[in-house]
Amino acid sequence: xxxxxxxxxxxxxxxxxxxxxxxxxxxxxxxxxxxxxxxxxxxxxxxxxxxxxxxxxxxxxxxxxxxxxxxxxxxxxxxxxxxxxxxxxxxxxxxxxxxxxxxxxxxxxxxxxxxxxxxxxxxxxxxxxxxxxxxxxxxxxxxxxxxxxxxxxxxxxxxxxxxxxxxxxxxxxxxxxxxxxxxxxxxxxxxxxxxxxxxxxxxxxxxxxxxxxxxxxxxxxxxxxxxxxxxxxxxxxxxxxxxxxxxxxxxxxxxxxxxxxxxxxxxxxxxxxxxxxxxxx
Amino acid sequence: xxxxxxxxxxxxxxxxxxxxxxxxxxxxxxxxxxxxxxxxxxxxxxxxxxxxxxxxxxxxxxxxxxxxxxxxxxxxxxxxxxxxxxxxxxxxxxxxxxxxxxxxxxxxxxxxxxxxxxxxxxxxxxxxxxxxxxxxxxxxxxxxxxxxxxxxxxxxxxxxxxxxxxxxxxxxxxxxxxxxxxxxxxxxxxxxxxxxxxxxxxxxxxxxxxxxxxxxxxxxxxxxxxxxxxxxxxxxxxxxxxxxxxxxxxxxxxxxxxxxxxxxxxxxxxxxxxxxxxxxxxxxxxxxxxxxxxxxxxxxxxxxxxxxxxxxxxxxxxxxxxxxxxxxxxxxxxxxxxxxxxxxxxxxxxxxxxxxxxxxxxxxxxxxxxxxxxxxxxxxxxxxxxxxxxxxxxxxxxxxxxxxxxxxxxxxxxxxxxxxxxxx
Numbered sequence: 117x118x119x120x121x122x123x124x125x126x127x128x129x130x131x132x133x134x135x136x137x138x139x140x141x142x143x144x145x146x147x148x149x150x151x152x153x154x155x156x157x158x159x160x161x162x163x164x165x166x167x168x169x170x171x172x173x174x175x176x177x178x179x180x181x182x183x184x185x186x187x188x189x190x191x192x193x194x195x196x197x198x199x200x201x202x203x204x205x206x207x208x209x210x211x212x213x214x215x216x217x218x219x220x221x222x223x224x225x226x227x228x229x230x231x232x233x234x235x236x237x238x239x240x241x242x243x244x245x246x247x248x249x250x251x252x253x254x255x256x257x258x259x260x261x262x263x264x265x266x267x268x269x270x271x272x273x274x275x276x277x278x279x280x281x282x283x284x285x286x287x288x289x290x291x292x293x294x295x296x297x298x299x300x301x302x303x304x305x306x307x308x309x310x311x312x313x314x315x316x317x318x319x320x321x322x323x324x325x326x327x328x329x330x331x332x333x334x335x336x337x338x339x340x341x342x343x344x345x346x347x348x349x350x351x352x353x354x355x356x357x358x359x360x361x362x363x364x365x366x367x368x369x370x371x372x373x374x375x376x377x378x379x380x381x382x383x384x385x386x387x388x389x390x391x392x393x394x395x396x397x
Numbered sequence: 398x399x400x401x402x403x404x405x406x407x408x409x410x411x412x413x414x415x416x417x418x419x420x421x422x423x424x425x426x427x428x429x430x431x432x433x434x435x436x437x438x439x440x441x442x443x444x445x446x447x448x449x450x451x452x453x454x455x456x457x458x459x460x461x462x463x464x465x466x467x468x469x470x471x472x473x474x475x476x477x478x479x480x481x482x483x484x485x486x487x488x489x490x491x492x493x494x495x496x497x498x499x500x501x502x503x504x505x506x507x508x509x510x511x512x513x514x515x516x517x518x519x520x521x522x523x524x525x526x527x528x529x530x531x532x533x534x535x536x537x538x539x540x541x542x543x544x545x546x547x548x549x550x551x552x553x554x555x556x557x558x559x560x561x562x563x564x565x566x567x568x569x570x571x572x573x574x575x576x577x578x579x580x581x582x583x584x585x586x587x588x589x590x591x592x593x594x595x596x597x598x599x600x601x602x603x604x605x606x607x608x609x610x611x612x613x614x615x616x617x618x619x620x621x622x623x624x625x626x627x628x629x630x631x632x633x634x635x636x637x638x639x640x641x642x643x644x645x646x647x648x649x650x651x652x653x654x655x656x657x658x659x660x661x662x663x664x665x666x667x668x669x670x671x672x673x674x675x676x677x678x679x680x681x682x683x684x685x686x687x688x689x690x691x692x693x694x695x696x697x698x699x700x701x702x703x704x705x706x707x708x709x710x711x712x713x714x715x716x717x718x719x720x721x722x723x724x725x726x727x728x729x730x731x732x733x734x735x736x737x738x739x740x741x742x743x744x745x746x747x748x749x750x751x752x753x754x755x756x757x758x759x760x761x762x763x764x765x766x767x768x769x770x771x772x773x774x775x776x777x778x779x780x781x782x783x784x785x786x787x788x789x790x791x792x793x794x795x796x797x798x799x800x801x802x803x804x805x806x807x808x809x810x811x812x813x814x815x816x817x818x819x820x821x
Contacts (some may be wrong), residue, residue, distance in 0.1 A: 284516070346604060380607050384481075387603035393516030 152331075152396055154280040160327045162228060162278045165208040169270040172201035176266040183242060183252045183259040192246050195310035197362070199239060203316035204323070206293065207286025208276055218265045222303070237261055240306075247306035284392045287324040290317040291386045299379045301367040310362035311357055314378075318354070321389065322347050331395045339391055346385040353381050431648045437810075442493045444810055452529040454587065457500045459806040464534030464584050465668050465769045466643035466653060469745045473584045473614040474591040475672060475765060476599070477577025477799055478606040480543065480786025485550050489818055495537070495598055496812040502594045505530030508601075522600065522654040524593050531592055536580075537813050538670050538801030543578040554817055556660045558772050559802050562671065565795065566785040574674045577609040581672065581765065584745075588613065610797065613676055614747025614765035627701060627709065628746075630764055631677050632792070634694050635701035636746045638709055643743075652741045655771045655805075663816040664806035668769045671742075671776045674749070676795025677763035682792050693728030693788045703732070724799035731789040738777040738782045742768040763793065773800050 151314040175198035202209055202220065210216050215223065219238045226235055226364045235257055245255045252259075298314040325332075325343055333340040357365045357374075370378075437444045447456045453461050482488045501508055505528065505673070508521035544555035562694065563575060581598060584593040592613070599608060619626045626633040651717035655664045691697055691704055701709035705717050705725030715733055717725045727732050748763040768776055783789075804814045 283517070342604070384604040384607075387600065390518045393514075395512045396516040 123291040150215075152280075154328075154331070154366050154395075157327050157331065158278050158280060158283070160164075161283050161324060162276075163254060164323055164327075165205045165276075165278070166270075166273055168201045168205040169209070169273050172198065172205075173263075173266050174269040175201060176263055181265045183246075184256050186252050188246060188250065189250060191242070192307070195239070195243060195246065195307060196304075196312035196364075199309075200312055200316035203313045205273075205339060206290060206317065206320060207381070208273055208280060211276055212269065212272060215265055215269050215272070219269065219322070222305070224302070240304075243304065243306045256361040268368060283324050283328070284396075285319040287392065288386060288390050291382055291389060293317050294382050295379060295386070299375055299382065301370075303325065304367065309364070310367040310368040311354070315354055315364065318347075318350060318382075320384075322351075325389070325392070328395065332392060336391075337396050339388055339394070342388045343385070343392075346381075346388060349380050350378075350381040353378060399678070419722070425503050431596045433492055442812070443497050445497045446503070446809070447500065448504040448506070451504050451506075454505065454530040454533045455503060455532050455534050457503045457535070457807065458809050459665055460804040461654065462536050462548065462667070462803055463503070463608045464536035464582050465670075465803065466586070466649060466743065467532075468643070469533050469616060469747075470534075470584050470586045471615055471617060472586065472591050473745075473747045473765065473767070474581065474587040474588070474595050474611065475614065476581045476583070476611045477540070477766070478579045478581065478599070479544070479609050480549075480606050482573075482576045482605050483548050485818065487605070489691045489812075489814075491602055492537075492813040494601060494605075494814070496807065498598060499535045499537075499594075499637065500600055502529060503533050503535060504677045505533070507591075508597060517815045522593065524588050526579055528587055528590055531585040532584040533589040533590050534582065535594060535598075536582040536584075536670070538580045538582075538803035539814070539817070540579065540799060540801050542576055546578070551817070554661060554663065556664055556802060557776060558669070559800065560773075562773065562778065562780075562798050562800055565780050565783075567790050568795045571796050574610050574612075576799055577801075579606065580670065580799065580801040582638045588615070612749055612751070612765050612797070614749045616708055616747050627679075630746065631679060631689070631748045632682055632694075633698055633763060633804050634690075634696060635709060636764075637744045638696075638701055639741075640744055641741055646702060648741075652775070653743050653769050653771055657777065659771060663820045664802060664805070667802050668743075668771060669773045670799075670801045670803050671766075672797070672801075673766040673795050675764040675766055676725070676754075676761065676794045676796050678792050678794070679760050679762055685792075692727050692730060693792065694734030695726040704730075712728075727788065729786045729788045731783065731787055734780055734783045734787055738778045740770075742770045742775050742779065744768045769803070 171188055175194065179191060179194040180197045182194055209219075217238075220240070221238055223233065223236055223244070239262065241258055242255055242262070243251075243252075294314050294317045294333065298310045298317065301308065301310050303313050304310045311336065325347065329340060329343075332343070341378050354364075357366055357370070447458055448454065449456075455467055457463065480488060480491070480493055493802070498508060505525070507526060509519055521671075539559075541551065541555075541560050544551045544559065564570075581595055583594045585593040595611070599606060615629045618628045627638050630636040643649060643650045653668050655667050655669075657665050660666075685693070687698065696703055697706075700707065700712050702725055703713045703718070705714075706712075713726070713732065713736060715724065715726055715728075715736060721727055728734075745767045747765040747767065748762070749765045750760065752761055753759065754761045770776055805816060807813055807815070
């Protein structure tokens with residue numbers, strides 16, 4: 117994701133050339149993308165991302181209202197569902213290096229950068245309040261800022277230059293997110309709602325696959341079939357952990373057998389997913 | 398190639414496959430011109446040749462698989478895998494997929510032929526680039542559970558002797574180091590080459606296999622006056638002094654290679670691999686007196702000679718007594734007990750060191766015991782003879798276990814395990 121991020125940031129701050137040394141490297145390898153027209157697919161994905169962001173703002177607003185009204189139970193119920201819209205479109209949402217941490221940073225991420233609790237904002241901070249402190253008291257300001265940030269994110273998504281490469285890299289990155297943080301329970305350490313994020317990441321990757329599917333089909337029928345099978349297998353496996361009403365069991369209920377099985381299914385999907393790039397060749 | 402093999406080839410290459418061969422020849426020729434490459438295509442996969450010009454290269458094709466009586470190199474990466482394939486034909490496809498990759502890995506080649514536009518990940522994970530074949534050997538085998546899998550329809554092919562090893566006294570086998578449907582033993586002079594080989598085979602088989610457990614191992618062969626000596630284990634004792642000699646055809650026939658009528662006919666020229674992950678309690682060993690250590694093995698530490706003798710290969714006399722009438726070699730020593738059975742095995746032991754045991758902070762180190770024999774009973778008999786009495790038990794714990802039927806060697810044009818599917 118790092119490289120994509122850099123490229124996008126540089127596009128956004130195109131007046132400045134500082135810190136853009138990676139651009140050339142990254143664009144050199146993608147230059148050939150001109151040869152195949154994927155405009156329809158790119159447009160479809162952008163539409164999807166905007167739709168998700170619209171819903172993200174709507175659901176975040178509900179969540180923020182609950183927090184400010186002190187309705188802990190309602191806020192806890194809304195929390196994982198609202199986040200799913202963010203997680204589904206993470207390849208895009210993540211591209212804003214300033215907004216992403218304001219909305220989605222974990223305390224551990226900040227500590228890595230030498231920052232502390234006082235710099236912490238966004239969903240996970242409120243998660244801490246709800247599940248650890250069991251309160252919404254003192255979180256009004258954070259909640260307001262979260263809504264503001266969500267709206268800003270929605271507005272800025274319009275400016276993202278979606279490329280086929282971003283889509284394909286993004287779909288693999290969504291799976292990598294699952295492999296490295298969701299499956300380990302490190303994303304939602306207080307609420308343990310990691311499986312919601314897991315599901316949303318997979319849905320985000322599957323959307324990209326569906327948009328590109330006709331092109332993949334035309335180039336490599338077996339790959340398309342393999343991807344259908346592997347998405348099917350993973351979704352089937354995940355369905356075992358649904359609680360009805362679109363909910364999922366707590367991460368804490370998963371045994372190491374469960375996480376291993378899920379993790380392997382993700383890896384088995386990731387390998388063929390990384391081959392989608394053949395449509396560019 | 399024998400005439401039977403040729404007939405078999407003729408029979409198997411259907412018209413459709415013939416067309417594929419012709420169609421592929423243009424592309425094949427282009428690759429071939431640049432050096433190594435597929436020479437023909439059969440069953441939908443490219444046939445690659447052993448590159449006899451490659452440095453530090455061991456042949457893939459032959460009567461027997463490599464890595465069984467091949468002189469053990471310094472490193473092993475052992476992998477036990479479970480299959481995810483749903484049918485016998487998918488299992489065959491898996492072996493067909495692996496065969497050309499195995500040849501090329503053992504040639505020290507990169508698996509990627511063409512430069513891509515950079516939109517997909519490289520076919521070869523790449524960490525062995527610039528390294529030669531490093532005497533890489535790849536040994537493939539099938540575990541008992543493969544034959545239990547009803548979807549694969551192999552139960553009638555199962556040799557009677559291929560079953561999980563029995564529980565031995567003091568065993569503490571952990572599920573995470575036990576069994577597996579298939580194994581790949583990758584040995585090489587270079588640990589990176591061995592690891593790369595398994596990594597790429599597993600990656601190419603994504604969705605068809607999953608890793609069950611793996612273990613790296615190492616061994617060092619000291620040299621004195623340019624003569625190779627018996628390597629030592631982590632307890633500093635020589636390991637493999639009584640090994641049969643690969644140079645002796647009769648030894649190999651007697652100990653290692655399955656002979657006609659010994660077993661199911663698909664196993665002829667194959668061998669059984671037994672693997673044991675044996676933790677060695679280095680901390681307690683290191684506070685045992687030299688005499689105690691030597692009494693445990695029944696040999697002198699430095700020379701490797703039987704206690705009371707001078708040289709490693711001196712005749713072992715279990716009845717020899719010291720001045721006070723006690724046997725030189727204690728009856729409960731590892732060697733004395735092992736000597737009581739007539740069975741022999743071909744040992745390829747490696748040491749391992751895998752961090753620490755979480756619960757105790759002790760070294761997780763020991764012996765990755767690998768042996769080859771034409772019947773697992775040879776190992777079982779020896780292990781039973783050691784039994785509870787073995788003085789060495791105090792210092793070791795068997796934590797992992799597996800037994801695998803290693804296929805006979807692969808002929809050019811055929812594929813790994815082909816006889817399992819095509820011989821009744």
